[in-house]
Amino acid sequence: MPQSSLMPVFDGHNDVLLRLMRGKLPPERAFLDGDNIGHLDLPRMKEGGFAGGFFAVYVPSEGGGVDVDALMTQPQYDVPLPEPLRLDHSQKITVHMAALLMRIERASEGRVKICRTAADIRECLKTGSLAAILHIEGAEGIDGDLYMLDVLYNSGLRSIGPVWSRSNIFGHGVPFSYPSSPDTGPGLTELGKELIRACNRLKIMIDLSHLNEKGFWDVAKISDVPLVATHSNAHAICQHSRNLTDKQLAAIRESRGMVGVNFATSFIRADGQRSENTTLEDMIRHMDHLIEHVGVDGVGLGSDFDGATIPAEIGDARGLPRLVDAMRKHGYDEATVRKLCYENWVNVLERTWGA
Structure with missing residues (x-):
């Protein structure tokens, strides 16, 4: 495996496509040559052992919405969610962001590959190409007839979160609220339930991270594949509405599913605060709890790079080896570290997609 001194990391979630879309530089060059903005670009990913992950297509609210990060510095908060989006605006941005990943792949000359199978990811881990999964967050x-789902699937889409935190025609997301239970309102709509069935037929992974608790249980009743939350933490440690209860974790374990530990400090800290002054030991407390409740084969990493405030000890993709070292110092053996860093993600995708 290339760069054998680095532990490969396969990551459950990043928002680099949104950052590149909003940037001033040509996105392909900014990513491939490195712009040193935010958390991710290819040179820094290589330096930190970032071997691949889920590249999110996320449509920001028109007008920008509220400043979520600012509100999440308060001792208690319940961030008002923006209004639902128009379909035409959303489709335009979705196509734009998906095309960015395709253009990056094309310009990379083999350094980046959009992966459609678990075998694709395994090959990238062998060759050193960056393994990218096209994911939709919200x-x-x-459309309600799911025509765009077919188009996106044929473009490489293999993972979808039916909602971000705002509501849409498919369901209702969980708000950014602390302290709060994830049981915050109604779950999936009838169209949302049909979307889950269609994803099962197409073997598109379903991401539960932004669904509220009723939506989570709606998916659990319908879906016939592992339950996966790509970037969520333990509610027992941080009572944020975005985190998962022990009952939810038990259902994920029963389905042979997966949870990716989110690096966003508001979902790590027991006080729910957005602060870079959050330790790696705080993150590992969530890993311990998730391993206890989901099992060592059902836990990985879900950074939220380029979409969140993360611990200063990590900083950006170059800081991943410091997290790996902290996991070792905590007492995880090498087999466990490999599972947490990349093996569990590849295995759950194989169980979802097939080989």
Whole structure:
């Protein structure tokens, strides 16, 4: 495996496509040559052992919405969610962001590959190409007849979160609220339930991270594949509405599913605060709890790079080896570290997609 001194990391979630879309530089060059903005670009990913992950297509609210990060510095908060988006606006941005990943792949000359199978990811881990999964965070760009789902699937889409935190025609997301239970309102709509069935037929992974608790249980009743939350933490440690209860974790374990530990400090800290002054030991407390309740084969990493405030000890993709070292110092053996860093993600995708 290339760069054998680094532990490969396969990551459950990043928002680099949104950052590149908003940037001033040509996105392909900014990513491939490195712009040193935010958390991710290819040179820094290589330096930190970032071997691949889920590249999110996320449609921001028109007008920008509220400043979520600022509100999450308060001792208690319940961030008002923006209004639902228009389909035409959402489809335009969805196509734009998906095309960015395709253009990066094309310009990379083999350094980046959009992966459609678990075998694709395994090959990238062998060759050193960056393994990218096209993921949608919030299905506002998909119409009620699901025609766009077919188009996106044929473009490489293999993972979808039906909602971001705002509501859409498919369901209701969980708000950014602390302290709060994830049981915050109604779950999936009838169209949302049909979307889950369609994803099962197409073997598209379903991401539960932004669904509220009723939506989570709606998916659990319908879906016939592992339950996966790509970037969520333990509610027992941080009572944020975005985190998962022990009952939810038990259902994920029963389905042979997966949870990716989110690096966002507001979902790590027991006080729910957005602060870079959050330790790696705080993160590992969540890993311990998730391993206890989901099992060592059902836990990985879900950074939220380029979409969140993360611990200063990590900083950006170059800081991943410091997290790996902290996991070792905590007492995880090498087999466990490999599972947490990349093996569990590849295995759950194989169980979802097939080989």
